[in-house]
Amino acid sequence: MMPSATSELDRRIVAALMIDGRAPWRKIAAALDVPDRTVTRRGTALLESGAVGIHALADPHRTGRGDPFVVTLSCAPAVVWATGATIARRPETVTAYVVSGRAQCLADMWCPEGRQAQLFLHELGATPGVTELEVAPVLRYIQTLTTWDPGILTPAEAEALRVGDPITTWPVFSEPVRLDREDRALLRGLAEDGRRTFEELGRLAGVSEQTAARRVDALRSTGIVTLRAVVDPRVLGLPVAALLRLRIRPPAVETVAGALTASPYVRYAAMVMGEHQIIADVRLPTKDALRHLLTGAEWTEHVEAMESSLILDVLKQSEVLAASLQ
Structure with missing residues (x-):
């Protein structure tokens, strides 16, 4: 549930949390030039409302969870939501949407090589309600919640909040690393809660507060763990949600990818194998803005075919289940 009134300050606080989810309220207040008490009150209300949550996500490739896939599923009409909920609850699923159009569910999933045939050919296909299944391996993530910039803060404000170098690529496709018991x-x-204190984290891991701080800093600085502000985009003034599947001439794929990365409306995008080369989740202020994006953006001249759907329900985002599924 969103706060009763979503103000411009609310949007700026959320944008600050998207840069550093663990930033103290006083640091956010200083960066935004707003009184500490005001930021603390509004920021706490946003977190308590569930409109924004701070959650860690480990790099799935480097922590051995396997390779990424975008899975689209067609379902019997009467069981679309129930089928989508079943997919969302699977441990392999990172994100799951219910969308309009011929394929009513979409999921971003990670699966190790040894389980891919079992998962895609047997388990998902046998899920009650699934009538058709398409699996598209991800070649590269163009945009994720870790790198999305909705353009709300000025460059100076963003720089005042940033810790370390900005993450430009996530996840990283490299050799897996091994996390010990304490790191896990x-x-x-x-x-569960990306703003837990180091004292609380130390108790959970059985280490001192100082050791917890040092280990968390190391996990974040190497990009093995990223802290994501999982945001209801309506709080940011972006209530229109759409999913785009783009078929692009191969020489122009990187050009389109670059344009999508630069757009503040592109929340998520992946370069994939299969019939379409890019899948993108866009969030906009109005349907007129969506119409302009689909017909007037310069990158559309490189698109041979486009399928667009409204995102009707978000069942899981960055491994966080929707409240209706918890």
């Missing part, structure tokens, strides 16, 4: 416990604690 810290990750679980941060996944």
Whole structure:
């Protein structure tokens, strides 16, 4: 549920949390030039409302969860939501949407190589309600919640909040790393609440507060763990949600990818194999803005075919289940 009144300050606070989800309220207040008490009150209300939550996500590739796939599913009309909920609850699922159009569910999933045939050919296909299944391996993530900038803060404000170098690529496709018991416990604690104190995290992991701080800083600085502000985009003034599937001439794929990265409306985008080369989740202020994006953006001249759908329901985002599924 969103706060009763979403103000411009609310949007600026959320944008600040998107840069550093663990930033103290006083640091956010200083960056935005707003009184500490006001930021603390409004920021706390946003977190308590569930409109924004701070959650850690480990790099799935480097922590051995396997390779990424975008899975689209067609379902029997009467069971679309129930089928989508079943997919969302699977441990392999990072994000799951119910959308309009011929494929009513979309999921971003991670699966190790040894389980891919079992998952895609047997388990998902046998899910009650699924009538058709398409699996598109992800070649590269163009945009994720970690790198999305909705353009709300000035460059100076963003720089005042940033910790370390900005993350430009996530996840990183490299050799897996091994997390020990303490690091896994810290990750679980941060996944539940990314703003937990180091004292709380230390108790969960059985280490001192200082050790917890040092380990969390190391996990974040290497990009193995990222803290994501999982945001209801309506709070940011972006209530229109759409999913785009783009078929692009191969020489122009990177050009379109670059244009999508630069757009404040593109919340998520992936370069994939299959019939379409790019899948993108866009969030906009109005349907007129969506119409302009689909017909007037310069990158559309490189698009041979486009399928667009409204996102009707978000069942899971960055491994966080919707409240209706918890």
